[in-house]
Amino acid sequence: MSDVQPYAADAQHDQLTSDVSSPSLCVSCKAKPALEGYPTALCADCREHFIRFPIPLYIRLFGAAVLLIVLIACFFLPRQLRMGAHLARGKRAEAEHRYLTAYKEYKLAEKDLPHNLELQAHLFIASVYAGYYDESGKYGKLISNRQVEDNELADKTNTAIQVFGYSVVTDQYKNLKDQYQGQIPDTALARAHAQYPEDYAVAYQYAGNLYAENKYAQSAQVLNEVIQKAPLDQDAIVLASAVAVERKMPDSAVYYCDELLNINRENIYALSSKARNLLRLGHINEAAEPAESCFKLDDSSAYSMGTMALLYHFQNNDAKAKPLIQKLEQDHNPEDTSRVNYVVGVINGTQSL
Amino acid sequence: MFFVPSIVISLLTFPGIIVHEIAHQLFCRWYKVPVFKVVYFQAKNPLGYVIHERAQSRLQTVMISIGPFFLNTFLGALIALPAAMPVFEFNNASPLDYFLIYLGVSIAMHAFPSRGDAGHVLAIAQSKETPLWLRVLSYPIVGLIYLCSFGKMFWLDLFYGIGVAVGIPKLLITLMS
Numbered sequence: 001m002s003d004v005q006p007y008a009a010d011a012q013h014d015q016l017t018s019d020v021s022s023p024s025l026c027v028s029c030k031a032k033p034a035l036e037g038y039p040t041a042l043c044a045d046c047r048e049h050f051i052r053f054p055i056p057l058y059i060r061l062f063g064a065a066v067l068l069i070v071l072i073a074c075f076f077l078p079r080q081l082r083m084g085a086h087l088a089r090g091k092r093a094e095a096e097h098r099y100l101t102a103y104k105e106y107k108l109a110e111k112d113l114p115h116n117l118e119l120q121a122h123l124f125i126a127s128v129y130a131g132y133y134d135e136s137g138k139y140g141k142l143i144s145n146r147q148v149e150d151n152e153l154a155d156k157t158n159t160a161i162q163v164f165g166y167s168v169v170t171d172q173y174k175n176l177k178d179q180y181q182g183q184i185p186d187t188a189l190a191r192a193h194a195q196y197p198e199d200y201a202v203a204y205q206y207a208g209n210l211y212a213e214n215k216y217a218q219s220a221q222v223l224n225e226v227i228q229k230a231p232l233d234q235d236a237i238v239l240a241s242a243v244a245v246e247r248k249m250p251d252s253a254v255y256y257c258d259e260l261l262n263i264n265r266e267n268i269y270a271l272s273s274k275a276r277n278l279l280r281l282g283h284i285n286e287a288a289e290p291a292e293s294c295f296k297l298d299d300s301s302a303y304s305m306g307t308m309a310l311l312y313h314f315q316n317n318d319a320k321a322k323p324l325i326q327k328l329e330q331d332h333n334p335e336d337t338s339r340v341n342y343v344v345g346v347i348n349g350t351q352s353l
Numbered sequence: 354m355f356f357v358p359s360i361v362i363s364l365l366t367f368p369g370i371i372v373h374e375i376a377h378q379l380f381c382r383w384y385k386v387p388v389f390k391v392v393y394f395q396a397k398n399p400l401g402y403v404i405h406e407r408a409q410s411r412l413q414t415v416m417i418s419i420g421p422f423f424l425n426t427f428l429g430a431l432i433a434l435p436a437a438m439p440v441f442e443f444n445n446a447s448p449l450d451y452f453l454i455y456l457g458v459s460i461a462m463h464a465f466p467s468r469g470d471a472g473h474v475l476a477i478a479q480s481k482e483t484p485l486w487l488r489v490l491s492y493p494i495v496g497l498i499y500l501c502s503f504g505k506m507f508w509l510d511l512f513y514g515i516g517v518a519v520g521i522p523k524l525l526i527t528l529m530s
């Protein structure tokens with residue numbers, strides 16, 4: 001296409017030199033002596049002139065326009081790169097089912113990219129699997145009745161909508177609550193569960209009531225039915241894990257924790273509970289990985305701090321356990337008192353793990 | 354594959370040709386090589402050219418010949434970089450973003466040196482006075498230029514332009530993430 005012709009100058013040079021009487025004169029101005037040692041006989045001034053061969057005004061204007069565009073581009077560049085990096089990190093975390101990280105990265109990208117449908121869809125997905133249901137509700141409203149062009153993202157969003165539906169209070173459950181003024185008896189829940197087996201809100205509440213009444217086997221049965229039909233229902237799996245702990249079945253609890261971790265590798269409850277159940281099974285080395293991962297993700301909650309303290313205790317590392325226990329006892333929220341007392345009790349030997 | 358005359362492509366992507374010739378001229382200026390004529394763009398072959406004195410050193414000749422590869426690639430990537438995210442990732446591009454992508458691709462796709470440029474580098478490579486290291490370096494450059502020139506028949510220049518405009522931002526993002 002474009003061409004550079006470095007040697008064509010020689011032809012021009014020959015024509016020019018043939019016109020001059022003295023070959024030592026500049027071929028351009030034909031007045032001053034040419035500088036020696038160059039292929040073209042040019043005087044110093046003419047050489048300098050040709051080195052700085054004038055660029056036409058229209059090309060200068062073109063260059064200025066390109067330069068202006070480059071400056072504009074440079075102005076937007078840091079923002080775009082930052083946004084792109086957060087989005088890429090979020091997508092990678094989402095692909096690896098690390099939804100806490102994905103959510104965090106998408107939130108950072110959202111600062112520079114508000115109102116973007118695809119980002120909102122990603123935020124919806126991440127918030128559903130991270131268990132941030134308030135946020136899921138918010139982003140669910142933002143993306144409802146809008147078409148996501150990316151088919152893969154649309155499929156993932158539809159699955160997340162289904163999963164989010166598990167945590168939404170159904171009309172059936174609301175009616176029951178209104179009918180019994182908030183205190184739904186087990187018999188009514190059992191009837192409703194038999195009548196509407198696909199109503200997971202009813203089933204979950206029924207299993208929860210059974211759990212609260214120490215009817216663990218029955219609770220486990222209801223939860224198993226739910227989990228078989230809705231394997232991504234994290235609330236049901238969490239409860240199933242808690243039921244397994246109460247039934248002194250730590251291996252089963254670990255199984256449910258792994259199911260939760262398959263959904264979200266950064267599920268704080270699952271990591272912490274898995275570590276505690278592995279400790280119960282005597283697998284101290286295996287317990288270290290989930291306990292440390294959990295503590296890395298959340299080093300401020302009583303549950304993860306307590307798990308870490310328990311791990312240190314069973315590793316006979318009281319030097320590390322003690323400061324954590326002290327911090328837990330001093331800084332914990334009132335609602336975490338029983339959790340803290342439990343950990344302190346286990347470490348003091350007044351309570352079994 | 355559908356046929357689009359190359360002159361149509363060249364007319365559509367003329368900013369890249371102008372930048373290509375400016376690159377030759379700027380490299381000449383950098384190496385203090387006198388320039389006698391510059392055609393930045395014309396609607397016939399060659400689409401643009403620079404006539405300049407033979408450079409003092411062989412390395413300078415090589416650099417003047419392949420200079421547009423560096424300048425066009427760098428400028429094309431820089432211009433397209435901020436627009437690549439909105440256009441290819443976020444689907445929220447503005448007309449300015451599309452213009453930046455057009456300009457970036459146009460400039461980057463004319464980064465390849467021409468066969469004329471290759472001829473000058475080949476002359477350097479074949480000269481016995483050229484140092485061995487430069488000859489060793491020149492032959493692959495010539496080979497690559499001819500390969501790219503052949504590849505233009507299969508839109509390699511356009512793919513290169515798109516690759517620079519899309520691939521470099523993606524690479525940067527990947528490195529940053």
